[in-house]
Amino acid sequence: MSQDDNSYRVNLQQLDDAITAMATFxxxxDAHLSEVDTLVAALHLDWSSSAAEAQRAAHDKWMAGAGEMRENLDELREVAKRAHTSYTTATQTNREMWP
Known part of the structure; x- marks a missing residue:
């Protein structure tokens, strides 16, 4: 493909692999976040001080950020799944039109 060529190709297998990788990740x-949250909760059963409060606030902020990242990852995965379906449908339609 030359640099002046505006066309592009989609490798559906690579797109499918990316979707699977996002789901696995x-x-x-989720498993790591759950483990960290459990450990922090256990830590705070016996720890109370201004440092504990600061740590809890930092942990809550970190968990909120991680939750936002997960939501964005889920959205990206859904976009990729829709793209895969669209490209697959377009390919099938084109093949049916041009025997």
Missing amino acids: GSEV
């Missing part, structure tokens, strides 16, 4: 993140 999301599940792994």
